[in-house]
Amino acid sequence: MTTDLDTLRGELLAAIDAATALDALEAVRVQALGKQGAITGLLKTLGKLTPEERQEQGPRIHSLREAVTEALATRKAAMEQAALDARLASETVDMTLPVDGVAPGSVHPVSQVMDELAEIFADLGFAVATGPEVEDDWHNFTALNIPETHPARAMHDTFYLAGEHEQPMVLRTHTSPVQIRTMTSQKPPIRIIAPGRVYRSDSDATHTPMFHQIEGLVIDKGITLGHLKWTLETFLKAFFERDDIVLRLRPSYFPFTEPSAEVDVGFTWKDGKRVIGGSGDAPGGGWMEVLGSGMVHRRVIEACGLDPNEWQGFAFGTGVDRLAMLKYGMDDLRPFFDGDLRWLKHYGFSALDVPTLSGGVGA
Numbered sequence: 001m002t003t004d005l006d007t008l009r010g011e012l013l014a015a016i017d018a019a020t021a022l023d024a025l026e027a028v029r030v031q032a033l034g035k036q037g038a039i040t041g042l043l044k045t046l047g048k049l050t051p052e053e054r055q056e057q058g059p060r061i062h063s064l065r066e067a068v069t070e071a072l073a074t075r076k077a078a079m080e081q082a083a084l085d086a087r088l089a090s091e092t093v094d095m096t097l098p099v100d101g102v103a104p105g106s107v108h109p110v111s112q113v114m115d116e117l118a119e120i121f122a123d124l125g126f127a128v129a130t131g132p133e134v135e136d137d138w139h140n141f142t143a144l145n146i147p148e149t150h151p152a153r154a155m156h157d158t159f160y161l162a163g164e165h166e167q168p169m170v171l172r173t174h175t176s177p178v179q180i181r182t183m184t185s186q187k188p189p190i191r192i193i194a195p196g197r198v199y200r201s202d203s204d205a206t207h208t209p210m211f212h213q214i215e216g217l218v219i220d221k222g223i224t225l226g227h228l229k230w231t232l233e234t235f236l237k238a239f240f241e242r243d244d245i246v247l248r249l250r251p252s253y254f255p256f257t258e259p260s261a262e263v264d265v266g267f268t269w270k271d272g273k274r275v276i277g278g279s280g281d282a283p284g285g286g287w288m289e290v291l292g293s294g295m296v297h298r299r300v301i302e303a304c305g306l307d308p309n310e311w312q313g314f315a316f317g318t319g320v321d322r323l324a325m326l327k328y329g330m331d332d333l334r335p336f337f338d339g340d341l342r343w344l345k346h347y348g349f350s351a352l353d354v355p356t357l358s359g360g361v362g363a
């Protein structure tokens, strides 16, 4: 019996060692420890032995079972590790492969400029806010101090949605309703920008039915026109990447701001193109309107449930497509929306070129 057990142990351990695949190993396990297995059979014989025989044989059989169980587990772990190593070796990714050859896509100038704006304003402590493109009349007009009879409604060439609604529904005509959505959903102090699509029934060389705007809003205590001017100057210097940006604030009118100002930047002509920078009053220079802005009208603050005696602020809005044209030198707006790959190849940006302030936002 003793030699039998030793022989069996030797055979089983050798079979475990020789197994090269998981199913072969499983076969050895069944052969030793399965219902009809050799060790299982030996364990069953214990009951028929005399107490003395059992005392001698029991520990031997149990030790055999333990040795085989452990050898099986060790071998199985080694096989699984080897399988994992082989898989990892065959599934490696070469991080040094050039991306350009694999994914020749590019970032649209509008996306690029929106990323640049988010980066610039994040540095000034502004969060990015969003609102729906299908907007209700109250958010798009009424709360912004544009009552039903106001000529601004006609001026906006609004797309109205067909069908019965509690109030007229429109495709938002500007990003200004995001001011309202932000003031009614979060507590001041507020500093947000809101980039996005807007819609007007208008189409020619400089107008498309869908275009992009960015809105800015600051609500806090003791905010003045000085804060507005500094913020716009800082933003435009960072955006055009020049320190010689000169602003001119012209008194204007918007229903949602009082006072209101249109903001011009100075430019000079170079090789038949406008180059932003310097005073527009310099010889050969001129002024170009880039932004609408003003101090948030107290009626707007009130419409959002805030006390205008406690909270003040400024707002601004501008066209993203136009900013892109000015910065990157396109003279026609329509190709922005044509999806022409040649245009995109020429004016697009590498997806790897993420705008950062330290690296130059437009680099």
Ligand code: DAH
Binding pocket: 173, 174, 175, 176, 215, 216, 254, 257, 291, 292, 293, 294, 315, 316, 317, 318
């Ligand atoms: N919403 C205006 C437009 O679409 C732009 C604008 C002007 C936004 C002045 C503002 C602002 O926030 O203060 O023409």
